[in-house]
Amino acid sequence: MIALTQLLGAQTIWLFEQFLGLRSLFWRTVASLLRRRFRRSEVIEHAYNFANKSLLFLFVTMGFVGMIMVFQACFQAQRLLGDMTLIGPAFLQLVIREFAPTIGGLMIATRVGAGIAAEIGSMNVTEQIDALRMNGADPVDHLVAPRILAGVVTMLSLGIFGALFMFLVGGVTAKAAFSVPYSTFFNMGLIKPLDVMSFLNKCVVYGFVIPLVAAHAGFVARGGSEGVGSATTRSVIECSLWILMFDLGIGAFYFILQRAIG
Amino acid sequence: MIRFEHIKKSFGEKVVLDDVSFDIPKGRVQFVIGMSGTGKSVLMKHLVGLLKPDSGDVWLDGENITRLTEREFYRVRKKCGMVFQHSTLFDSMTILENIAMPIRKHFALDSKAANARAMEALELVHLGKEAKRLPPELGAGVRKRAAIARALALKPDYLIYDEPTTALDPIAARRIDGLIREMSDKTGVTSLVVSHDVRSIFAISDSVAFLYRSKLQFLGTPAELKATTDPIVKQFINGLSQGPIT
Numbered sequence: 001m002i003a004l005t006q007l008l009g010a011q012t013i014w015l016f017e018q019f020l021g022l023r024s025l026f027w028r029t030v031a032s033l034l035r036r037r038f039r040r041s042e043v044i045e046h047a048y049n050f051a052n053k054s055l056l057f058l059f060v061t062m063g064f065v066g067m068i069m070v071f072q073a074c075f076q077a078q079r080l081l082g083d084m085t086l087i088g089p090a091f092l093q094l095v096i097r098e099f100a101p102t103i104g105g106l107m108i109a110t111r112v113g114a115g116i117a118a119e120i121g122s123m124n125v126t127e128q129i130d131a132l133r134m135n136g137a138d139p140v141d142h143l144v145a146p147r148i149l150a151g152v153v154t155m156l157s158l159g160i161f162g163a164l165f166m167f168l169v170g171g172v173t174a175k176a177a178f179s180v181p182y183s184t185f186f187n188m189g190l191i192k193p194l195d196v197m198s199f200l201n202k203c204v205v206y207g208f209v210i211p212l213v214a215a216h217a218g219f220v221a222r223g224g225s226e227g228v229g230s231a232t233t234r235s236v237i238e239c240s241l242w243i244l245m246f247d248l249g250i251g252a253f254y255f256i257l258q259r260a261i262g
Numbered sequence: 263m264i265r266f267e268h269i270k271k272s273f274g275e276k277v278v279l280d281d282v283s284f285d286i287p288k289g290r291v292q293f294v295i296g297m298s299g300t301g302k303s304v305l306m307k308h309l310v311g312l313l314k315p316d317s318g319d320v321w322l323d324g325e326n327i328t329r330l331t332e333r334e335f336y337r338v339r340k341k342c343g344m345v346f347q348h349s350t351l352f353d354s355m356t357i358l359e360n361i362a363m364p365i366r367k368h369f370a371l372d373s374k375a376a377n378a379r380a381m382e383a384l385e386l387v388h389l390g391k392e393a394k395r396l397p398p399e400l401g402a403g404v405r406k407r408a409a410i411a412r413a414l415a416l417k418p419d420y421l422i423y424d425e426p427t428t429a430l431d432p433i434a435a436r437r438i439d440g441l442i443r444e445m446s447d448k449t450g451v452t453s454l455v456v457s458h459d460v461r462s463i464f465a466i467s468d469s470v471a472f473l474y475r476s477k478l479q480f481l482g483t484p485a486e487l488k489a490t491t492d493p494i495v496k497q498f499i500n501g502l503s504q505g506p507i508t
Contacts, residue, residue, distance in 0.1 A: 126348050126350065127346045127347065127348060127350050128350050128352070130307070130312050130344075130346065130350070131344075131346055131350035131352075133311075133312060133332075133339070134310060134312070134339050134343075134344050134364070135363050135364035135367055135368075135412075136336055136339060136340075136364055136367030136368040137363070137364075137367050138332075
């Protein structure tokens with residue numbers, strides 16, 4: 001019993017310390033962004049790399065999820081209602097509110113977040129971050145701020161393209177498997193401005209959170225290659241958890257706002 | 263002068279430094295030696311604020327630098343260059359750019375002025391011809407010399423070498439030893455060398471501190487080190503497998 005209490009206590013302290021570390025990195029990054037202490041060319045370079053590396057992976061995932069969702073929705077609608085006129089508009093609403101930003105975010109956390117954690121983690125264990133500090137360079141300006149701006153740009157652009165692709169694949173699936181006409185499926189009638197706001201909000205938040213959490217995992221990596229491996233795993237798990245928490249929070253906020261507006 | 267006063271440092275439950283105190287006068291080549299994991303590099307990192315002690319104080323030229331902030335440490339890092347164990351040159355930059363970077367950052371110079379000063383530092387370590395090459399194109403010994411040039415480019419008063427001869431072949435290692443002594447004699451820089459290379463100690467050091475089990479076990483000149491009767495120190499410098507060190 002004492003051992004269990006000690007373990008829980010140690011885990012709680014560890015979690016609290018990690019949270020404080022992440023909070024400190026967040027504020028240092030905000031300061032760096034506000035003072036524009038980073039190089040713009042690095043932002044462009046990272047955005048190009050993040051987006052290019054993730055594009056195919058994201059489209060394949062979005063395409064399959066779109067096909068599966070539309071197939072199941074059409075199947076159930078045909079069986080229970082016999083009417084599939086609302087499948088397209090309802091699917092688009094779901095894509096914009098949930099699937100495109102959140103599934104996209106989870107995929108980018110896997111692809112880009114893991115890469116950032118591995119890169120910063122290996123720089124950390126080989127003392128390159130110490131070397132940066134000795135050179136008078138702030139690691140946050142050089143390693144975190146440009147990646148965060150690049151993350152926001154990547155998340156927004158891939159979120160939009162991912163949503164369009166998912167909707168397109170859904171429409172083709174509905175037509176091919178259930179003969180739903182394109183004119184019926186590709187209907188944006190249910191989309192409200194707040195849905196688009198929620199989508200953009202989630203993309204920006206995830207684009208910020210993924211590089212931040214991944215960079216923090218890299219900064220706290222210890223030891224050799226084992227430490228880098230742990231940082232990578234940790235980054236994917238923590239990014240995914242933060243994305244799901246923000247998904248719930250932002251979703252709930254817009255739901256309440258929608259009801260308040262009426 | 264550098265003064266370490268009752269330095270204690272732990273990582274989790276592992277005590278790395280336990281009440282370590284000694285002074286390093288200016289102009290010396292001071293070696294800090296000991297077994298792997300005895301806190302030699304950790305001690306040196308306290309001097310430039312890469313690590314902070316759990317307790318104790320670090321003094322540099324009469325100033326207590328223990329509680330300085332990261333930004334305040336920038337001026338300390340101008341005074342104290344550091345050559346890391348793995349050289350830590352940035353692979354995407356040429357040797358010249360690597361050396362010009364800290365000059366630009368610390369002295370806010372434009373690229374032309376920073377490059378000129380970087381070139382001077384490269385000439386000092388006889389690497390002028392390699393300025394335009396990338397680090398991966400060079401051997402470990404040459405990269406180490408470039409790392410020394412990067413530290414020297416700031417014209418520091420103190421230069422910390424973290425295991426400068428580790429992973430080098432014997433010829434490259436002796437060349438690095440020669441360079442450390444040469445830089446100390448030429449520029450008057452105080453050199454702090456973390457090492458377990460016994461040949462280097464007797465070839466170039468003015469003073470030696472030996473750390474054992476997180477504590478300072480010995481402090482003296484190379485001649486005193488050679489003459490010591492301390493069985494732990496004797497076992498280490500003679501590289502014996504049998505003895506009190508297990």
